Amino acid sequence: MSEAKNRKRNTAKAATASASLSPVDAFDGNDDPSNANGTLHHEDALKEISQVRCEEINSAPGYLSSWLNGCSKSFAFNIEIDAMSTALFLLALLTRMWRLEQPRSIVFDELHYGKFASLYMKNIFFFDSHPPLGKQLVALAGYLAGFDGETEFDRIGGSYSPSVPLWALRFVPALFGSLLVPVTYHLALSLGLAQLSAVLAAVLVLFENSLLTQSRFVLMEAILMCFSALGLLALLKFRRQRSFTFSWWFWLILSVVFLTCSLCVKYIGAFSMFLAVYIMARDFWKxxxxxxxxxAKLWAHFIARAAVMTVVPLGIYLGVFYLHLNLLTRAGPHDNIMTSAFQASLEGGLASITRGQPLSVVHGSQITLRHTHGRACWLHSHPHVYPVKYPDGRGSSHQQQVTCYSFKDVNNWWIVKRPSIKDIVVSDPPDVVKHGDIVQLIHGMTSRALNSHDVASPMSPQHQEVSCYINYNISFPSQNLWRVDIVNRDTEGDVWHTIHSHVRLIHVNTSQALKFSGKQLPDWGFHQHEVVTDRFISQDDTVWNVEEHRYTKNSDEKERERDMVSAEFVPLQPTHLTFFQKMWELQYKMLLVNQENVQDHVYSSEPMEWPLMIRGIAYWISPVTNAQIHLIGNLVTWYTATICLFLYMLIFCFYLLRRQRLVYDIPEDTFEKFKFGGELCVVGYAMHLVPYFFADRTLFLHHYLPALMYKILGLVVVLEHLDYVFW
Known part of the structure; x- marks a missing residue:
C-alpha cells in the first residue's frame, strides 16, 4: 500500500472521528460513548468552558458577583447553522414550490385527499383505510387558508373551483418533501459517511423525479417518508448519547414520536418502526x-426502550384518532360501512328521519337485521326461488331465496313472532323478547318464515341452505324456529334491544347459527350475498343487530305491506358511544375494508417490477393541450442503486470469508462502518419492499418510494467504500 494512500486513509479516518462518533462505538466497556474513541465528549467540553467563564464572572466586584454565585449549574446553548443543510433545503424548497398551483386540476389521488380535507372542513364523518394524521395536516393548512369545503371532488382531471386554496393544500406535502432532502444529508452523516457522500445522497433525493412529483401534489408519501427519515435520524443520534442522560432520553423519545407520526400517516409507516426495533435489538444484543x-443496567436499558416504544406510540396514536373522531361528528357518505350504533352516534345519522323508535324487540316487531361486522348488508328475501339444480349437479330445496343485500330495500323487513301466537299485532303490554327465547322470523312482504334444513347451500356446500319456507305439499316439513342468543348481554342486558344488542340466531333443529358467508350469488341470485347456517357459532359473521324497528299495529296483511313500503329506513334516537367504543370499531373496519382498492387498474404494478421501474403511473392528462404528468423515476439512480445493493452483499460476503481466514483487508472501524451502514440500508429496503409481495390488493409504483430512500443511501455507502478501497 502506497504512503500517499495511507495518508489519505488516515486523514479520512481522522475527519470522520472528529465529525461524529461512529455508530459502532455506541457501546464500549463502560457503556459510555463519550470515551469510546479516547476524546472528550462535546457536551463535556462545553460544560468546562462554561464553568471557566462563570468563575471569571464571579471574580467581578459588586452585586454582579453575588448574583452569579450559583452559576456552577450553568447551561450552555450552542446554536449552529449548517450552511450545506440550509442550502439543500432552500434548493429543495425551490424545486417543490415552483408553480405549485399548476395544473389547477385534480391530480391522481388528490381526488381522495382533497375530498377528505373538504369533509374535515364540514365536520362530516368519512372512512379511510389509513390513519388520519397526514389528512389532518392538509386540512389544517386548508382551514388556515380559509377553505370552506364547499367543493366537489368528482373526477381526476376535473378543475378546482376558485374557492379552493390549492397552494395551501399542496404546500404541506411540498414542505415535507423539501425537508426530506436535508434530513437525508444528516442521515448519511450519522452513518459515518463523508460530507461529500452525504451531499451526493441528498442531491440524488433532491433530483429524483418520482419524489419530486409525489411532493408537489396533495399526496401522503412525502409526509410519510419525512417522518420516517426524521425518526431514523433521531434514533442514530440516540445511539451516540451517554446512557440515561437528558440527551439520551430526548433523542429516544423524539425518534419514537417521529416514527409514530409516520405510522399515523399511513400504516406502512409501521415498517420504519420495525426497522427501529431491529436496530435497538441489534444494539441490545451487543x-x-x-x-x-x-x-441491573441491562434490565434498565430493556425496560426504558420497551416503555418508550409502547407508551409514546399508544399516546400519539390515540390522540390522533381522538382528534379525528371529535372533529367528524356529522353523518356523511361512508356511514353505511359502520355499525348501526356508530351511525346513530353521528349528528344527522340514524336519528335524522324518525324519532321515538321502540327500544325493545317484542312479539310483532317489524325489524331489519343488519350484518354487524364486516360488510354492511341486511337480511333479505324476495319471491324468487333457488334453482332446482346447480351447475355442479347438486340439487336445491327450490325454496324462496334468502340473501344479504347491501342496500336499503322494502324486502329487508322481517316480523318477529312467537311460535305459539298466531296474531302478529303487538299486544298491550308488549311481549318482550329476551336472550334464549324461541322465535320465528316472518318475511314482511311474502309472509313466509325464515327456514333452514339439511340441504347444502349454493356457494358453500359445507354449510346449510337458508330459505323462506314454501309448502309444496310434499314430505319436506318446515324447520323455522330460531333461538335468540344475545352476545353482549353482559353490557346490554337480557332484553333484545334495537341497535345495541348483538345477536346470533341459532337454528333450533340443527344448532347452527345464521351466517353471512361473504360469497356472492350468480345471476339467479342477482349477485346478492349468500346467507347460510354454520356449526361454528362463535364468529363475527354470525352476529346481527336490529337497525330499523317499528311495532306492527295492523293485522291486515295488505295494510302491513303498505306500511312497510312507506316506512323510513333510518330511524332511532341519537345514541352515545364512548371514544374507545368508536375507536375500536373504526380500527376493526379499517383493517377489514379497503375503500381505495381498485381491481385491474390500468397503471397497477407488481413489486417485482418496481426495482427496475418497468411501469409508471399517468397522474394527469390535460384535456386541452395534451400536457401530461407521469410518476416515473430517475433511471440512472434506480438501476445504479439496485446494482449497488447486490454489490454490497457480494463485498460484505467477501470480507466475511476473508476474515474467517484471519485476513483483514481494511481496518476494523472501517469494516464496522461499512457493515452497519449497508446493513441498515439493506434491511430497511427489504422491510419496505418484501411485505408487498404478500399483499392482496392493487399496488402502484408510489408504494415503492419509502424503500427507494434506503436504496439511495445504500448506493452512497457502496460508492464511498469503493472510493476508499481503490482510490
Whole structure:
C-alpha cells in the first residue's frame, strides 16, 4: 500500500472521528460513548468552558458577583447553522414550490385527499383505510387558508373551483418533501459517511423525479417518508448519547414520536418502526455480550426502550384518532360501512328521519337485521326461488331465496313472532323478547318464515341452505324456529334491544347459527350475498343487530305491506358511544375494508417490477393541450442503486470469508462502518419492499418510494467504500 494512500486513509479516518462518533462505538466497556474513541465528549467540553467563564464572572466586584454565585449549574446553548443543510433545503424548497398551483386540476389521488380535507372542513364523518394524521395536516393548512369545503371532488382531471386554496393544500406535502432532502444529508452523516457522500445522497433525493412529483401534489408519501427519515435520524443520534442522560432520553423519545407520526400517516409507516426495533435489538444484543455491563443496567436499558416504544406510540396514536373522531361528528357518505350504533352516534345519522323508535324487540316487531361486522348488508328475501339444480349437479330445496343485500330495500323487513301466537299485532303490554327465547322470523312482504334444513347451500356446500319456507305439499316439513342468543348481554342486558344488542340466531333443529358467508350469488341470485347456517357459532359473521324497528299495529296483511313500503329506513334516537367504543370499531373496519382498492387498474404494478421501474403511473392528462404528468423515476439512480445493493452483499460476503481466514483487508472501524451502514440500508429496503409481495390488493409504483430512500443511501455507502478501497 502506497504512503500517499495511507495518508489519505488516515486523514479520512481522522475527519470522520472528529465529525461524529461512529455508530459502532455506541457501546464500549463502560457503556459510555463519550470515551469510546479516547476524546472528550462535546457536551463535556462545553460544560468546562462554561464553568471557566462563570468563575471569571464571579471574580467581578459588586452585586454582579453575588448574583452569579450559583452559576456552577450553568447551561450552555450552542446554536449552529449548517450552511450545506440550509442550502439543500432552500434548493429543495425551490424545486417543490415552483408553480405549485399548476395544473389547477385534480391530480391522481388528490381526488381522495382533497375530498377528505373538504369533509374535515364540514365536520362530516368519512372512512379511510389509513390513519388520519397526514389528512389532518392538509386540512389544517386548508382551514388556515380559509377553505370552506364547499367543493366537489368528482373526477381526476376535473378543475378546482376558485374557492379552493390549492397552494395551501399542496404546500404541506411540498414542505415535507423539501425537508426530506436535508434530513437525508444528516442521515448519511450519522452513518459515518463523508460530507461529500452525504451531499451526493441528498442531491440524488433532491433530483429524483418520482419524489419530486409525489411532493408537489396533495399526496401522503412525502409526509410519510419525512417522518420516517426524521425518526431514523433521531434514533442514530440516540445511539451516540451517554446512557440515561437528558440527551439520551430526548433523542429516544423524539425518534419514537417521529416514527409514530409516520405510522399515523399511513400504516406502512409501521415498517420504519420495525426497522427501529431491529436496530435497538441489534444494539441490545451487543450489550448482552459485554460482561462489564451489569444485569441491573441491562434490565434498565430493556425496560426504558420497551416503555418508550409502547407508551409514546399508544399516546400519539390515540390522540390522533381522538382528534379525528371529535372533529367528524356529522353523518356523511361512508356511514353505511359502520355499525348501526356508530351511525346513530353521528349528528344527522340514524336519528335524522324518525324519532321515538321502540327500544325493545317484542312479539310483532317489524325489524331489519343488519350484518354487524364486516360488510354492511341486511337480511333479505324476495319471491324468487333457488334453482332446482346447480351447475355442479347438486340439487336445491327450490325454496324462496334468502340473501344479504347491501342496500336499503322494502324486502329487508322481517316480523318477529312467537311460535305459539298466531296474531302478529303487538299486544298491550308488549311481549318482550329476551336472550334464549324461541322465535320465528316472518318475511314482511311474502309472509313466509325464515327456514333452514339439511340441504347444502349454493356457494358453500359445507354449510346449510337458508330459505323462506314454501309448502309444496310434499314430505319436506318446515324447520323455522330460531333461538335468540344475545352476545353482549353482559353490557346490554337480557332484553333484545334495537341497535345495541348483538345477536346470533341459532337454528333450533340443527344448532347452527345464521351466517353471512361473504360469497356472492350468480345471476339467479342477482349477485346478492349468500346467507347460510354454520356449526361454528362463535364468529363475527354470525352476529346481527336490529337497525330499523317499528311495532306492527295492523293485522291486515295488505295494510302491513303498505306500511312497510312507506316506512323510513333510518330511524332511532341519537345514541352515545364512548371514544374507545368508536375507536375500536373504526380500527376493526379499517383493517377489514379497503375503500381505495381498485381491481385491474390500468397503471397497477407488481413489486417485482418496481426495482427496475418497468411501469409508471399517468397522474394527469390535460384535456386541452395534451400536457401530461407521469410518476416515473430517475433511471440512472434506480438501476445504479439496485446494482449497488447486490454489490454490497457480494463485498460484505467477501470480507466475511476473508476474515474467517484471519485476513483483514481494511481496518476494523472501517469494516464496522461499512457493515452497519449497508446493513441498515439493506434491511430497511427489504422491510419496505418484501411485505408487498404478500399483499392482496392493487399496488402502484408510489408504494415503492419509502424503500427507494434506503436504496439511495445504500448506493452512497457502496460508492464511498469503493472510493476508499481503490482510490
Amino acid at each position: 450489550m448482552l455480550g459485554n460482561s462489564s455491563i451489569s444485569d
